Amino acid sequence: FRILVDDTAACYQALGVLHGAYPVVPGRFDDYISTPKPNGYSSIHTCVIGPGRNKIEIQIRTHLMHEIAERGVAAHWQYKQGEMPEREGRKFGWMRELLQILEHAGGPEEFLEHTKLEMYQDNVFCFTPRGDLINLPSGATPVDFAYAVHSNIGDTCVGAKINGRIMPLRTALENGDQVEIITSKAQTPSPTWETFVVSGKARSAIRRFIRTREVQEYTYLGRAILEKAFEEFDYTYSDRALRGVLKIFRHDNVEDLIAAVGSGMLRGREVLVAVFPGLKEEIESGTRGKVVALAHARRERDQKKAGGSAVPIKGLTPGMALHYANCCHPLPGDRIVGIVTPGKGVTIHTIDCETLESFSDMSERWLDVAWDVELAENQVGRIHVTVINEPGALSSLSTVIAKNLGNILNLKITHRSADFFEMAIDVEVENLKHLSNIIAALRATPAINSVERARG
Template identity: 65%
Template sequence: MMRQFELVERVKSYDPSADEDAINRAYVFAMKMHGSQLRASGDPYFSHPIEVAGILTKYRLDSASIITALLHDTIEDTPATLDDIERLFGREIGRLVDGVTKLNRIELQSDHAKQAENLRKLVLAMSEDIRVLLVKLADRMHNMRTLHYIKNPDKRRRIAMETMEIYAPLAERIGMQGIKMELEDLAFGELHPDARTSIVARLSFLREQGGDLIGRILEELRKILGEAGIAATVSGREKTPYSIWQKMQRKNVGFEQLSDIMAFRVAVNGIEDCYRALGVIHSKYPMVPNRFKDYISTPKPNGYRSLHTGVFGPERHRIEVQIRTTEMHEVAELGVAAHWKYKQDGGNLTDGRQYRWLRELLDILEHASNPEEFLEHTKLEMFSDQVFCFTPKGDLISLPRGACPVDFAYAVHSQVGDTCVGAKVNGRIMPLRTQLQNGDQVDIITSKAQTPNPTWERFVVTGKARARVRRYIRTQQRAQYTELGRAILVRAFRQESYDFTEKAVDGVLRIFKAPTVDDLLAMVGEGTLTAREVVSSIFPELKASRPDNVVALKMRGKSSSDKKDKGSAVPIKGLIPGMAMHFAGCCHPLPGDRIVGIVATGKGVTIHTIDCENLEQVVDQPERWLDLAWDDSDSNAHVGRIDLVVTNEPGAFGAISTVIAKNMGNITNLKITNRTTDFFEMIIDIEVRDVKHLTNVIAALRATPVINSVDRARN
C-alpha cells in the first residue's frame, strides 16, 4: 500500500504547486474513517482509495482530483458526511466527492429501465465536471483488478458487463486509451475466460517460437530512422488479448489467420518528422493496402492525433506502426488529463470541439422520449467507429461509420436536419441514404416546407438523428393512432349495441393509467390496449356473458417451445388486433431486431427484420407495411439460425452442442449443406431468448477451435 509521503511526492513531481497539506489531511482523514474495514480480498479497505489516487497520479491529475480519490468512499461507507467534507476540505472537494458518491449508487447493469435512467444521471454528472468521471474510471479500474476476489459469479459478470458496455467506451471517448484497454481486457477475462486463456496461451507459444521478435523489430526500426537522421523514440508491444479477439470476431477468422498482432509507436519531435518517418518506413517496407490513416490532419473526436500504417516489416511480419510527436503521444496517453482544461473552467468540457459527442449526448437526453431510448442512442454514440467529413466551409464533422447525409445534417444543426431535402456529396447530388466516407465534402440542401421523413429512421445511425426523427414520428402517429382508436372503439361499442361517448371512456381512464381520453384512444390505435378490454371495463356484465376474445399472437414454427406451450403469446406492439401473423423464414427475427410487418390479403402479417433483403420486393407498396416492435415482457424462446464452417474431425459435433448448451441455447434443427474432406458447412437452428443471447452463443462458438467461421444466417 502506498504511503502518505510517496503519494505526495508523486503529485509534486508533476505539479509543484499542489496543495500538499490538503493531500496529507485527506489521507489521514480517509484512513481514520475507513478504520478496520476490509475489502473482499481481505486487505484493509483504505488500500482501495490509495490505489485509486495512485492511478490518477499516472495521469497527472490535479490535487483536487487526488483528494477526491482518497475521500470518494467516505460518505457512503463511513460515518463521514458531506458537511464534514466541505468543512474540512472546501466546497469544490465536497462537490466532487458528492458527485462520485452519487455515481457509486448507480447500478448500470440493473433492469433495463433503471439502467437507462441511471445512465442519464451519469452523463449529466460528467458534463458538470469531468473529474467526477476520471475518479470513477480509476475506481472502476482498481475494482476490476480485484474482481476475482468476489465470490458471487453473477455479480462478477454484472460488473464486467457494465465495465465493457459503459466505462470502457467512456474512457476511450475522453482519450484515456490506457484505462480503456485495461478495462476491456479485464472484463473480457471475466466474460469470456476460455477465449482469453486460449489467446494468451497462443501468444505465449509464439513468443517461445520467435524469441525476442519485438526486440528485433524495434532494433531495425530504430536503425532505419537513425540512418535517415530522424530523432525518434520507438516502443513496441503485443496487442491485448481482447483487441485480438475483437479482430477475430470482426473478420471472422481464427487466431492463426491473424498476422498483425504487434503494434509499434514512433515518437518524434515535430509534425514534419512524422511524415518523414512515415516515408522512411514505407520506402523500406511494403505497405499493407487500406491500412493508412492520417489522424494528424483529421483528429479523432477525443483529440487523438497520430499517423497509423500497416506494413510488412522486418522478417516479413505484418505490423502496425503509429507515428506521432511527443506532445501528441502525451495526449494519446493522458487523454483529457493532458488538456488540463478543468483548471480553467472547473472541469466543464462541453465547450471543446473534441467533446462535441458529450454535447450531443446531452441533446439526445433532451429529445429522447424515455430512458430506454436514451440508453439505446447513447450506447450507439459511444461504441461507433468514426468517419470524418467536411462542410463546404471546411468545418470538420465526425460521424459514426455508416452515417448518411441526414446524420450529417443533424450534426450541423437540428434545424438543418429537420428541413433536409437533399445533399451534394463531393459536388454530386446523392441519395440521402448514401453512406459517407472519410474526407467527403457534404453540402445539405434544405427547404422550409420540409419536415422529418419517417423513412429516415431506417437508415440514420446517429443517436441525435434517430431521436429527432422518432420524436416527429411520435407526434404524427399519435394523431393517427387516436383517430384509429376512436374508429375501433366506435365499432366495438356498436357490436355490443351501445353508442360510443367520450364520457363513458373517461370513467375507465384510471384503470388503464391513461391521463386523457385521447391517450386511451391512442393506446387502442397502436395495439397496446384492445377494444374488448375497454368495452368490458365500461360494461362489466359483458365479461360474464361471454369469454374475452382478445387475440393471442401465437408463435408459428417447429420449435420445441411451441410443443410445450401452444398457448404462449408473442407480445408484439403495433400489430392490428385480430390479424394472424407468422415469422419470416428468410430472416428469422428475434427480440432485439428492428422489425416490420408485411400484410398479405388472406395470409395475415409476416414479421421481417428491417434489413431483410426480401423487403426490397415490397418497397414500392408502403400500404402493406406495419411498424412493429417487440414487447419487453416477452419471455418466450425464439428460433435463431446460424451458418457454420466446421473442421471435419472427430468430436466436432459434440464440441458444438456442448458450447451451445453451455450458453443456454437449444438446438432444434441441424442441416449439413456441404461436406468436403476437410470441412462441413451446416445450418443450425437454435432456441434463444433474443438477439443478444444469439450473439453470445456465436461469440462462444467462434472461440471454439473446430469452428472456422460462424455467422447469423440471413435470407
C-alpha cells in the same frame, strides 16, 4: 516508439526528419492532427523500416496531445489551467452528441445500442459546402450527415447533393465527399430512414420522432374509433365520459386510454361497455337495435349517404398507426376495410381481399374506414403483366406507363420463357381510376399479352 515535441509544427518537422532517414512502409501513415478522432485524440502515426530491416511503428505528438491521449478529456483542462481554446467545441462535440443520444434513447438497452454504433465503426470524413469537416461512421448516408450537422436539419431533410449531384438519401458516403442537404419545413423524419442510417445520433432522433408521432396518430385513430362506437349506440362521445373507467383499464389519463384503443390494445366497444355497463346484456342478448329511435335512424341514413359513418384515414402516416396491406395494395377509390392489430394499429385492405377470410370469425377486429376525399399523396398499385419476348417490348411498356403519368417504383420478373416474360410492377398512381387508365392503355399495346391488377 513515441516522440514528444513542444508544438504542432515540430511534429511535422520530426516527421520529415524521420521519413528522410528511413524508408516508409506504404499504407501505414495516419495524420490525426489535421483530422482528429471524434474523442479529440490527435497524433501522427507512421511506420518505417529501421535497422535490421525491422518495421518500427512511431507516434509523434505534442505534450498536450500526449496528456489527452493518456489521461482522457479532463487532462486537457488541467493541462491548460482553465484556458479554453477556440476549437474546443468542435474537438469535444462528440460529448454533446453522446448527451443527445442519452436524451433521445427510450431506455438503457437502446442507449447502449446507439453508443455502440458510434464507438465501434471506422470513420468517413466529409465536407459541408462551406468546407467544415464532418466525421461520420463508415457506411454513413446523407441522413446521417444531416443529423451530424444539426438535429433540425436531419428532421427536415428531403434530399442531398453529393459532389454537386442529387443522390438518393440512402447513398453511402465516401471520404472527401462534399455533401449539401436540401431541407423543407414541411418534411418530417420517415420511418424508412431507420432501415439505412448507421449513426447512433441519427437513429435515436428518428426513433424519438416515431415514438412521439405514433402516440399522436394512435390518439387520433383511437378517438375516431370511440366516437364511432358511441354513435353506433346513440350516445354522444366526450373525453369526460372516459375518466370514470381509467382505473378499470389501468391507465393514468384519458389520452393514454384513447391511444390504447388506436393501437389495437383495447377495442372501442370494450370501452363503451365499461362506460355504460347496462349495454353489456343488451349486446349479448341481441335486443339492442331491434327498436331504433326515428331520429337515430334518419341520422344513420344520412351518414351512410355521405360516407360519414366510417373512420376517415386522414393525416395518418403509413408505417405508424396506419398500414396498407401488401397483399391487395388498396388505392383511393377502392372499397376498403380496416383490420385492427394489437400494438400495430390498423391495416387497410380492399373489401374483396382474400386475406380477409382469415379474419371472418373476428368481427371485433374489423373497422369501417373510408378514404379522405382530400388525400393528396400518391399511392402504389401493383399489376401483373405478361410481355412478349421481343426487342423493344420493355421500352413500350415503360413508355405507356409514363405517357399516362404513372411512375414505375419497382419491377420484378417472376417467370420467363422463350416467348413471354411475366412480371410484377409497382406503379405510383393517384387513385383507382388512374391505375385503371394505365391498365387499359397497356392492354391496347401490341407488345403486352395480358395485364391484371394484383389481388394478393
